[in-house]
Amino acid sequence: MIHRFSIVFSFLVHMKPWTSLNISRPYEHRNENTIFRSESDGLGILINSLSMKTIIVDIAPRNIKTEDLEARMTELESLVSTYGDTVVVKRIQKRDTPDYVTYVGTGKLDEMIAAGEELGAERIVIGNILKPAQIYHINEILRERKSKIQAWDRIDLILKIFDQHAHSPEAKLQIELASIRHMGPRIFGMGMELSRQGGGGSGAMRGLGETNTEIMKRHLRDHELKIIEKLEKYSRTRSEHRKARKRKNLKTVGIVGYTNAGKSTLMNTLTHKGVLAEDKLFATLGTSVGKMMLQRKPHTNAETWKNSQICRENGASEGAVRDSTVNEEAEIGTQSWHFNMFPVLVNDTIGFIRDLPPELIRAFSSTLEDSIEADILLHVIDASDPKVLDKIDIVDTTLSNIGATQPRIYVFNKIDHMSELAILMMWEQFAELNPLFISAVSGRGIEELKERIGEMVE
Structure with a gap:
């Protein structure tokens, strides 16, 4: 036995x-x-x-x-x-x-x-x-x-x-933890089954399954604790990075969605980072961080005057104030607008799928932290998927379960696979979500998405 x-x-x-x-x-x-x-x-x-x-x-x-x-x-x-x-x-x-x-x-x-x-x-x-x-x-x-x-x-x-x-050490540890949490109850159940099968024999035989089970459970539990300890170190490092970003007033955007919705392709389009993007389920497992540059809201000559007043209040000489105003007006030119760029960090992480047990989701908690802590979320949806409504619900439910409650933009991707009539009908169906329709491949709708992100994070 x-x-x-x-x-x-x-x-x-x-x-x-x-x-x-x-x-x-x-x-x-x-x-x-x-x-x-x-x-x-x-x-x-x-x-x-x-x-x-x-x-x-x-x-x-x-x-x-x-x-x-x-x-x-x-x-x-x-x-x-x-x-x-x-x-x-x-x-x-x-x-x-x-x-x-x-x-x-x-x-x-x-x-x-x-x-x-x-x-x-x-x-x-x-x-x-x-x-x-x-x-x-x-x-x-x-x-x-x-x-x-x-x-x-x-x-x-x-x-x-x-x-x-799984390519990074952290991702491999998370896989190991998820496997233990999936296999642990299974090993216990098999041990009980072997013990029942030995029920007709001697007491020593009946105990064999239980003995092996207890040994394996103890081994798995010890190994699980070691993995958790290592993952907590990664989590602390990630937390320190987030604190540093907040001190620099860096805003973050988390990309989430059902697996194979086009999240990594959108990440590449927004940041030009070169993340692996494949037409496969779970092509992305860890977290990838990139930087996107957005335009600030323009300001008028009235704001230029206000800036000069701030200079005076801070003790600047009239010459310095005049130079500052002239320089700013030169940048504004005849348009009376001044455009600045500011950086936004973008996180791409693992996709969700139906019926994924909570204990497996928790195994990836350190990877999901960046999305949970992001200022806003981009919920990327495969608009061409016939089960789009079900998959939106699965992702929203999963986000709620892991404590992600921040504002989000519903981004309907892959419209290059749809007719204009189908896009219009889908917009009417999901109008209450205030959705945006894009193609991360062709670039259609990307500028509008950037504008929406800028309005929400600036």
Whole structure:
């Protein structure tokens, strides 16, 4: 039993990312309760040899809307593609209650395993967060059949994507912390399951699962505390930087939004920083800070006179006052306006996604601090997304949960993918948000966005 538990623990802790360069388009077959997708034979579809073939599956209530069903599976398929795998089987089972033991039910699991074995799949990804005993039972069934297929849930997949995109030491620590918080309850649950399975034997056998569980829990807890201590150092450093910015009266703008809404592209457009911007989920994991220059509000000759009065009150000679006034009027010229530029810092950070557990969000709290503490937020939205309303709600709810309550600008991005009529209809739908419509790629609407930011932070 100790050996079997060690196998389980090794599987959980040592899974490594795989990458690929190409994604194939699968063939779809539908029946009343199931959507089935498999590779189409003989149609010239090529799968990159570095890409692992993956089965994706989820269950949904019987009364779910078709568009919601498709959106859920499309997002799951996008996550798999972002990780670098190729989806070869795609199934949704309509049932109101998940199976207590295997989530999808033994019969449906048998079908998936058979289809996966036939197509050479190496992974099953389940589009929800599974209970510890459920993921244990699924992998135990796979091991008993000597299958090379491994089972992950949705959070396992997201964490693996995070791991691929973690480049800074802080980001890597946050991934480690999130993994511990996800795996901890799972290891405890598996230990309890092993203990129950040993219930028919001696007292010594019954205690094996519990003993291993306690050892692992203690190890994970100690490691978690060490990671938290290291992350707190990063947090203190970031806090000192924010204090220094406030002393210099530097305003900050935080870019937030659903993953793949175009946040990093907007960051590049505003700051010319050169942040990695890809058409992938979670392309940005840490925080990137850039500087944007904005124009101050212009002032008139009356304000020039006021400035000269301030000079006199401060004891300046009439000659110095006259020189100051002449210089300022020369800059104003015949337009009677004087333009100054001032810097604004812009923070780009990790995107949000539906059903991300609070404990995982808290693992990234140090990264999210800059956005929480920003003077205003740019909530970037993919205007071309058919589920735009749901994703706005997910981001706003997440921001509320992490304590981000500052003013925000709703920035509807990617309008270069939309018709003028569609843009007008969307503006009318979301008029109460006072939205701005832009294309971070073409630059349309960017100057108006800068003006709005300047009005709010100056």
